[in-house]
Amino acid sequence: MDRGFSNARLIMFTLTLIFFTSACENAAETRATTDPSAVEKNHSPGQPSEEGKIKIGFSMDTLEEERWLRDRALFKEAVENLGAEVEIMAANEDDAKQILQAETLISQGVDLLVVVPNNAEATAAIVNKAHLAGIKVISYDRLVKNADIDMYISFDNEQVGELQAKAITELVPKGRYVLIGGASTDYNAHLLKKGVFNVLQPYIDRGDITIVYDQWTDNWTPTNAYKNMEVALKANNNHIDAVIAANDATAGGAIAALEAHGLAGKIPVSGQDAELAAAQRIVVGTQHLTIYKPLNMLAEKAAELAVKMAKGESIVADRKINNGKIEVPSVLLAPIAVDRHNIDETIIRDHFHSREDVYMVDQ
Numbered sequence: 001m002d003r004g005f006s007n008a009r010l011i012m013f014t015l016t017l018i019f020f021t022s023a024c025e026n027a028a029e030t031r032a033t034t035d036p037s038a039v040e041k042n043h044s045p046g047q048p049s050e051e052g053k054i055k056i057g058f059s060m061d062t063l064e065e066e067r068w069l070r071d072r073a074l075f076k077e078a079v080e081n082l083g084a085e086v087e088i089m090a091a092n093e094d095d096a097k098q099i100l101q102a103e104t105l106i107s108q109g110v111d112l113l114v115v116v117p118n119n120a121e122a123t124a125a126i127v128n129k130a131h132l133a134g135i136k137v138i139s140y141d142r143l144v145k146n147a148d149i150d151m152y153i154s155f156d157n158e159q160v161g162e163l164q165a166k167a168i169t170e171l172v173p174k175g176r177y178v179l180i181g182g183a184s185t186d187y188n189a190h191l192l193k194k195g196v197f198n199v200l201q202p203y204i205d206r207g208d209i210t211i212v213y214d215q216w217t218d219n220w221t222p223t224n225a226y227k228n229m230e231v232a233l234k235a236n237n238n239h240i241d242a243v244i245a246a247n248d249a250t251a252g253g254a255i256a257a258l259e260a261h262g263l264a265g266k267i268p269v270s271g272q273d274a275e276l277a278a279a280q281r282i283v284v285g286t287q288h289l290t291i292y293k294p295l296n297m298l299a300e301k302a303a304e305l306a307v308k309m310a311k312g313e314s315i316v317a318d319r320k321i322n323n324g325k326i327e328v329p330s331v332l333l334a335p336i337a338v339d340r341h342n343i344d345e346t347i348i349r350d351h352f353h354s355r356e357d358v359y360m361v362d363q
């Protein structure tokens, strides 16, 4: 959906992506697999492997969004730079598969488990199994609910929602709003929504802003977001003034629906994740902003915490997040709002994307 850039650019971008993925595939220490039986059992928790290295298990939910491919490559690199090794498995948004994969990582004796939960509640079982095996668990980006999780590291997701709503209310202080939420199984979607309402509520109370549609988007997919937006447009005879979409994937789906009604670029839309397609939409004017989260900071800090905790070193966490069971020691990083005015000095300056790719101009 909606990728307007040239073949040469497409080839360049795909090559970059292949670099990120192949870096994972053929690194000797790293085995990124979805097949639990393919993993050797040669290590017991807390005991360095034959090579004397700490072994970290990384149980990922999905590789669907652009960002998770980066998270995987950046986390692998950061763990190895600390002299440890990492075992990565991705569950393609399948809860049962994620639990099975985590059991495999636990049974092969990783020293610590890092989890990106697909379902915040279902993954509590993984934490319990890991603890029974004497393995600590870090929640990466998304929080595991109702479990004795040892550490949570993410960006401040409530602040992500506040930044989105602040930017859109600056443009549309009065009007009819559509909220295209994230996946209800993902606690980030709930934190984000809380942030959005922290900003919108006073406008709603004054009667300036009306929420005319508000829905979660299963699995954060563009297709489901498209369907949500179609329903919202139909129910409101296209009379909508602003859209707060939870991330760039859902923003892409919503904008495609607006496009189909000749409204793209006329109604401001928010996003998150600074995906390339979103950065291009911001430049051409069909998306108003995205939230940039410097993933290298998240991956490096998570790797540092994981290796330290695996070695039994004490960790200082400056925040606590209640996950329904305990106050989880947490590290929350600052997200950055990006629109066409600061896109150069943020995602381009950081080489998150190249200027050529974002502005779709020849080298």
Ligand code: GAL
Pocket (backbone or CB within 6 Å): 065, 067, 141, 142, 182, 186, 188, 189, 220, 247, 272, 273
């Ligand atoms: C969220 C994450 C976002 C987004 C989404 C979809 O948990 O914070 O960056 O991309 O998942 O995978």
